[in-house]
Amino acid sequence: MVGRAARYPGLQPASPNPDPPCVVSADDGGMTVRRAERVRSFYSRSLAGWILALGLLASGARAAPPAASGKAPQTAVSGDEAEARAHFETGVAHFDKQEYREALEAFRRSLWLKKNRNSMGYIASCLKQLGQYDEALEQYEEMRREYPSLPAKMEAIVAADMAELSGLVGTLTVAGDAPAGASLFVDARLRGKLPLEKPLRVSAGRRAVRVEKEGFAPLTMSVQVTAGKENVAELVAKSRKGRLVVSEKHNWVLHVELDGQEVGVTPWQGLVDLGEHQVRLHGFMGVEALAACDAPAMAAKEGAKVASSVETARVSLYEETRVVLGAEEQDTSLRVESTPEGATVRVDSKVVGKAPWEGRLPLGEHEIEVSASGFYSAKQAVQLERRKQRQLSVSLERQLDRKPPKIALDASASFLLAPTLGGDVARCSGGCSGSLVLGGAAFLGGAYEFGSGIGFGVELGALFATQQIEERSAELLPVGYQVPLSGTASDALRLGGLLAGVTVGYHVEQRFPLLFRLGAGALIGQMRDEREGRFRTTAGEWFDTPPAATFSSAPYAYLAPEGRLGARVAEHFEVSASLKMLLLVALDQPRWDPTIEIPAASDGIGIYRPDSVMGGIVLMIAPGVSLRHDF
Structure with missing residues (x-):
């Protein structure tokens, strides 16, 4: 078997590189501090350390040695193992050339085919060289979980790298206009759904934060992350809207009235201002469609008048509020007059206005109550029929033992x-x-x-x-x-x-x-x-x-x-x-x-x-x- 030490004499790169390509003056998302000396030290130590670990401990990743004379040959490796070994060798070759992104891809393919600590270690090293310190630290942590009993030399290397990486990351929380259920991206990497269970660990430097929720414009901002500290991304929505969805329970196509203004027909949805809104449905239905409970394809322009009651919908930022209203046939009207004028009119225990009052009501029987201060209240049941107008005149009896305020x-x-x-x-x-x-x-x-x-x-x-x-x-x-x-x-x-x-x-x-x-x-x-x-x-x-x-x-x-x-x-x-x-x-x-x-x-x-x-x-x-x- 050809050992890694034999391939790399002295456990060092074949030709010393005083300033590897990965340690040029790094931007780190806005940071201009040059870390050449520290990263050069890391490169020599990390690379040499991993080569040592691989040379001593990972011979399983290499081809088996020839069988001794007179002995039976070893069993051939599986197809997945062979492919994993090939990707691993490709990754090592890219790593030796400091082509860390290509090496990272190769090691990840190898790890997907066959889990082994050598690929995991190389992946962490590549991520660190690429400045993705948070992912490198996560890779080391996963490696420790998978292989809790690492050899002493490898454990020392991993511990040193993790200590260094811990000083290069901070935590990030999201506050402000952060809609629940939205997806959080940091530097185009999906980090989870809001709200976060715990602060995220991210690399120090300027990070691009993006929050996406279906049906709404994304929220974006840039955050300067300080290593070793808890950082907060305070999101501010440019458009303070919520989505309102209105439908009719019978699937009738009716006009939608929002805060007194007609905005469309059911089913309707749109972005509206935050807060409370008054929603009502009205329109016409053909008598045949009413009898058959058919749902028309479009709003009718004539027929029996139908309408719903007014409902209050509370709309929150970046949330979807659904309102389902039931319309009833109101192809009839009622006028209520009272003596004295100005008495309060209630229909089915609900105040509708002051007398004289006129309005459309659903067909059937309704209880009308008329009341005024200093007078006895009067109640009367009224039967309303289709396309007939009823008029009700009520004379209230004064309460002689009571006086008005x-x-x-x-x-x-x-x-x-x-x-x-x-x-x-x-x-x-x-x-x-x-x-x-x-x-x-x-x-x-x-x-x-x-x-x-x-x-x-x-x-x-x-x-x-x-x-x-x-x-x-x-x-x-x-x-x-x-x-x-x-x-x-x-x-x-x-x-x-x-x-x-x-x-x-x-x-x-x-x-x-x-x-x-x-x-x-x-x-x-x-x-x-x-x-x-x-x-x-x-x-x-x-x-x-x-x-x-x-x-x-x-x-x-x-x-x-x-x-x-x-x-x-x-x-x-x-x-x-x-x-x-x-x-x-x-x-x-x-x-x-x-x-x-x-x-x-x-x-x-x-x-x-x-x-x-x-x-x-x-x-x-x-x-x-x-x-x-x-x-």
Whole structure:
């Protein structure tokens, strides 16, 4: 037997090649990095290693040696083995000439005829020399699965090559407009169907990604794959369409109405915008064809009118949506009139419009229901016959104990009265005196009221309130002193702000209408406190402080129960006397600003304590008048 080592002395190529053709400056799909030294090293090691492996381990791929004298000849090889051996020899010859693509084809033919590890190794080596690193790595993995116990020298070669190849590949996932069931091609190689079960392993460099789905334009893009990293191909469809297929369940040829526009006849299909579409069929059928349930070859221009109900079809990107509609004979019509006009008309429990209403319906019996707010509903069965028009007039009976809903608008103005605005400043003792809280409020509101009188609405308003507190006990803190100066202070308080809230109420229609209502919302206000005082210095001298003012935000939640007693002044107008209580609950109490400096005579500069200038809970009473209009 002629060994591979004898054919290639020194286990090296017959003539050293300093720069094999396969290691010219590679593009790698956009990469311009020259790997000559690394690939030259690979070429020498990989090629020599495989030759060594083949010389030592693959003698079975060569012709059997001549039989010894006096011994029976060995059994002849089969035709497939001989052909596989011939392709293998051809592949080796191309490989030695660095004709790797031709060698790859020959080795693959040999492997198809007879599986052996030598052909698999040569295939992986050819793929690597051709820059198809991902396929080379896959070939090595398949080889290991088929031959898990490789000889030590061959295993070392394979392990080294796989380690190098792992640094030349990355992973690729497909995202974006990736239609399910589409075929994925990377560099014209089919890699599977979408969605992928796991990321693909591909060679580093610029890769051409193409996604194809039957009936749709392909999606293409170029992706720069970085070795050792997960790369994402974010597909973007230029045409954001889906396919809609419409047919009639009896195979009748009818006109297809898509979103109110006629687009063709059944069976129909086309690319449409994404989202929901309204589909309906209509047309004519010959009476004989109807009776025989025949499916005509083309749409009829006259005969019995047939139509389907409207169906909503939801179309998704690059997906096919099928709609099958059943048309029914509608060669008859019905007109419904009502008293009062505008009543809701239902046909077989489905709302079809407002009276007066006219439309075509399938032949047979239908239940017609007419209803209106404040009236008893009326139902009637109607039998429709071919080519006959029916007219139905319905007079509804008013529900005397029920009234129609209405919308009410009102405006009100009130005085505000309260004993105090509360807070630390309202704590009077000794000679302190405080006035009543006086002010005013105004509201505008609107509500939707049911016939029962219960209504829900919104209101907007504004208020102001003032209070005067005289000669209350107070302290002034001189800067740099431990002991405060004692004395008295007078505060002029003023609250102002806007209110917004919701209401629920009950309105009673009678000779003198009543309204009970509860409002709830928020007050966005401001509290002004103008203060002056008289204090004694540490030396015992009395002095007056000049007026100083602080402005503090006053956010409060409010509840406003209200009662009204009114009188009708016109058909839709009502004037009322009202009494409202306004309960304010502080969200953040307003306080005096302690950064305001106050002259303290011989003691220099002082400050007031950050006392609250309004209480946490304040209750006010608001008597007033209101004007209401309903329609």
